[in-house]
Amino acid sequence: MIIKDAVCPFCGCLCDDIEVTVDDGKIVAVDNACTLGNHKFLGDHRLPGPIRRDGDTWKDIRYDEAVEYAVDMLLEADRPLLYGWSGTHGEAQCVGVHMAELLRGVIDNTSSVCHGPSILAIQEVGHPGCTLGQVKNRADLLIYWGCNPIDAHPRHLSRYTRYADGFFLENAFRDRKVIVVDVRKTETTNLADEFVQIQPGADYAVLSALRAIARGKGDALPRTVGGVPREQLVRIVDLCKKAKFGAVYFGLGLTMTRGKYKNIRNAIELVDELSRHTKFTISAMRGHYNVYGSNEVNTWMTGYPFGIDFSRGIAFYNPGETTAVDILARKECDACLIVASDPGAHFPRACIKHLADIPVVQIDPYANATTAFCDVQIPVAVTGIDAEGTAYRMDGVPIRTRKVLSTGYPSDEEILGRIYARIQEVRQP
Amino acid sequence: MKFLMNTGRTVNQGASVENKRSAAYNDETGTCFMHLFDMMELGVDDRENVRVTSPFGEVVLMVVSDEHLKPGTIFVPYGPYANHIIDGETHSTGMPDFKSTEVTIEPTDEARKSVYDLMADLGGLPYDH
Numbered sequence: 202m203i204i205k206d207a208v209c210p211f212c213g214c215l216c217d218d219i220e221v222t223v224d225d226g227k228i229v230a231v232d233n234a235c236t237l238g239n240h241k242f243l244g245d246h247r248l249p250g251p252i253r254r255d256g257d258t259w260k261d262i263r264y265d266e267a268v269e270y271a272v273d274m275l276l277e278a279d280r281p282l283l284y285g286w287s288g289t290h291g292e293a294q295c296v297g298v299h300m301a302e303l304l305r306g307v308i309d310n311t312s313s314v315c316h317g318p319s320i321l322a323i324q325e326v327g328h329p330g331c332t333l334g335q336v337k338n339r340a341d342l343l344i345y346w347g348c349n350p351i352d353a354h355p356r357h358l359s360r361y362t363r364y365a366d367g368f369f370l371e372n373a374f375r376d377r378k379v380i381v382v383d384v385r386k387t388e389t390t391n392l393a394d395e396f397v398q399i400q401p402g403a404d405y406a407v408l409s410a411l412r413a414i415a416r417g418k419g420d421a422l423p424r425t426v427g428g429v430p431r432e433q434l435v436r437i438v439d440l441c442k443k444a445k446f447g448a449v450y451f452g453l454g455l456t457m458t459r460g461k462y463k464n465i466r467n468a469i470e471l472v473d474e475l476s477r478h479t480k481f482t483i484s485a486m487r488g489h490y491n492v493y494g495s496n497e498v499n500t501w502m503t504g505y506p507f508g509i510d511f512s513r514g515i516a517f518y519n520p521g522e523t524t525a526v527d528i529l530a531r532k533e534c535d536a537c538l539i540v541a542s543d544p545g546a547h548f549p550r551a552c553i554k555h556l557a558d559i560p561v562v563q564i565d566p567y568a569n570a571t572t573a574f575c576d577v578q579i580p581v582a583v584t585g586i587d588a589e590g591t592a593y594r595m596d597g598v599p600i601r602t603r604k605v606l607s608t609g610y611p612s613d614e615e616i617l618g619r620i621y622a623r624i625q626e627v628r629q630p
Numbered sequence: 631m632k633f634l635m636n637t638g639r640t641v642n643q644g645a646s647v648e649n650k651r652s653a654a655y656n657d658e659t660g661t662c663f664m665h666l667f668d669m670m671e672l673g674v675d676d677r678e679n680v681r682v683t684s685p686f687g688e689v690v691l692m693v694v695s696d697e698h699l700k701p702g703t704i705f706v707p708y709g710p711y712a713n714h715i716i717d718g719e720t721h722s723t724g725m726p727d728f729k730s731t732e733v734t735i736e737p738t739d740e741a742r743k744s745v746y747d748l749m750a751d752l753g754g755l756p757y758d759h
Contacts, residue, residue: 211644240645252757259757313724321723353639384636385705386698401634401703402730453638457728461721488639508724524724545749546650546659546710549726550687551718557753569650570710570745573754 208602209238210288210585212354213487213595221605228586228606235355241586247610248568248580267579268616271538271562272623274576278536278560280512281306284525285542287489290590290602293613294491294498297540298509300621303628307510307534310495311488311542313524318456319485320496320506321520322465329472330484331448332596337361338368339480342444344380346468347404347454348486351388354595357450357486363392378440382407383454395437402459403427407434408467414438415474442478449483487595489542490585490602494593529555539563540613545570564616581613588612631672633664633704635682635712635731643707650710650745651758659709660742662735663696668704674737681738682706684715684731690742704735710745 207219221242222230231242251267252259275281283301286294287310294310301308312320336343343362350357358364367373381393382404390396399407403426410426413419415438422431441447449472455464468483475481487493496506503509505518508525521527525544528534529552536559545553546569556574563571563578572578582588585602587610593599646655662682672693674680680693682704689711699705706712708728716731746756 236641237644241648244648246649246651248757254755257755259755259759314726314728317724349639352641353644355641385700385703398700401636454729457637457725459727459730461723461725520724521720521722524720526718526724526726527720530718530720543647543650545754546647546713546745547708548713549716549718550714550752553713553749553754554752567648567650568757568759569648570749572757573746573749574752578757 204603204605207605208585208592208600209234209241210490210583210592210602211237211241212490213493214354214357214360215490215592215594215600216356216360217600223606226606237355246568247566248578251577251579253577254575262577264579264611267577268619268623270577271579271620274536274560274562275304275306275538275620275624276627278304278306280534281536281538282525282528282534283308283538283540284544285311285540286495287311287492288541289613290491290584290588290592291494291498292590293540293617294495295502296614296617296621298499298502300617300624301509302511303624305511305514307508307512307523307528308499309508309523309525310492310499312492312496312507313520314526314547315453315488315492316456316485317507317520317524318462319465321462322469325466326469329469329476329482330596331482332598333361333594336448336482337365339446340367340448341370341376342378342380342440342447344382344447344449345389346382346449346451347458348450348452349383349387349389350486353452353488354486378444380437380440395440397429397433397437400428404455404458404464405460405467408464408471410434411438412467412471412474415442415471415478441475441481444479447475447479447481449481450486451483452486484596491592493595493597494591494599497593497597526552532558535559537561539565539571540617541565543569543571545572545574564613566610579616580610581616582608582610584613590614631668631735633668633702633733633735635684635733636703636705636729637708637712638705638729640707643709655709656744657692659707659745660691660711661707662691662693663699663705664693665699665701666695666697667701669693669695672735672737679738679740679742680735681740682715682733682735684733686717687715689714689748690738690740692742704733710748714748
């Protein structure tokens with residue numbers, strides 16, 4: 202059986218033109234997906250059933266026992282942390298927010314270690330963004346800043362920018378210019394019309410220089426800024442002003458480096474300046490396929506996009522205090538529920554050391570680095586493969602992922618719903 | 631020698647990210663990409679091991695030459711190896727300094743640990759079935 206127009210649950214591109222061939226209850230072929238999507242659809246090594254740590258060994262347990270363990274752990278905790286959420290569907294994320302509120306816990310998603318700083322900047326100065334379709338059909342100038350889509354979002358260039366046809370462009374490949382700004386050469390910089398190699402940590406200075414040139418104050422600049430010759434910066438501003446429609450896409454090269462959210466604020470203000478001359482937009486290259494959805498769900502339910510602390514009985518948000526890395530590094534939480542993410546692999550050492558000292562339950566289809574710190578892990582279906590649900594593309598467009606085969610694993614929403622129902626019985630009898 | 635460590639996504643890291651026990655994931659995230667001139671100065675060849683030390687810990691990585699990097703900088707794909715030596719401080723933003731950790735690098739004969747061994751060192755019990 203061939204399922205057409207399946208949705209790829211890997212990165213924020215959320216490609217919705219995947220063809221999946223299912224034979225005898227297994228995915229045997231995938232068409233149109235990139236390497237990352239192929240590996241996700243064809244991946245095996247699922248955890249067969251729930252497991253519980255018993256001293257120095259693991260033992261298999263039933264789903265009922267695993268759910269009860271999670272319920273007891275969360276009810277006994279004074280300051281539970283509910284972390285992850287970006288690799289699951291919106292319906293499961295909703296249950297997570299309700300659960301965090303009832304437990305008076307902290308709920309945070311992976312955006313705090315990816316585009317959290319971008320959201321902080323957007324909260325300061327707004328987001329002049331647009332959908333990917335607008336960029337595909339109109340943009341004649343692209344700037345990729347601090348990102349490497351060839352490796353991280355492999356079809357972004359073919360579906361929406363460098364290699365995509367555009368309705369309002371006669372010869373899109375020839376008419377589009379691509380500028381890449383990065384600290385190192387990558388496969389993406391190789392296909393740029395203009396590569397701007399900046400010194401590590403110099404993003405803020407280079408963005409400020411571009412703003413100065415756009416305002417006609419370029420003469421005040423030194424000969425180089427952040428390792429970039431002034432002439433190249435002037436040439437880039439010239440290209441931007443001549444464009445009919447420019448689009449900036451930025452990655453973790455801006456959010457994780459010195460300056461953090463102030464870099465993005467500066468980039469947005471550059472776009473604001475360029476929009477006085479022509480049409481310009483800016484958007485983040487979101488990583489997990491539904492990290493945008495976790496921000497949406499959290500925001501419409503609590504008013505805040507990530508790092509929400511319910512310990513006061515109301516939603517409180519203060520990144521740097523109520524975000525997962527800080528809470529773990531301060532050894533503050535006394536239990537952790539991890540859903541659809543792997544902090545064991547992606548958090549600094551000090552954070553995962555604390556995970557080893559507290560009870561941890563993980564809901565995830567695969568054994569991963571975080572499994573080592575779990576008391577219990579509950580395997581679930583993979584959204585977009587054996588479960589369906591809503592996800593948000595990197596431009597904020599919600600797309601319903603499809604279930605392409607049945608495996609018998611419960612979905613994240615089912616397991617979280619069972620845990621939440623039991624917590625409600627105790628806290629809201 | 632002192633270096634500035636950058637971390638980031640690679641296609642091999644992304645393709646193997648759901649199977650952290652695999653050799654592909656261990657090799658990719660346990661690699662330190664470095665300019666050939668720096669490798670000559672350190673006296674190491676491709677696929678030899680180096681000890682990478684930061685103020686927050688140390689880890690043994692495999693070194694691979696990358697002519698695209700600027701001398702004085704290294705690149706390590708996202709994963710447990712890089713995070714073993716990155717600070718948990720976020721400067722009140724929630725975001726650690728994933729792209730700007732200063733490290734010292736020296737050649738070593740010590741073997742590179744697996745991802746699961748790194749987790750065991752921190753008090754975890756890897757699931758290896």
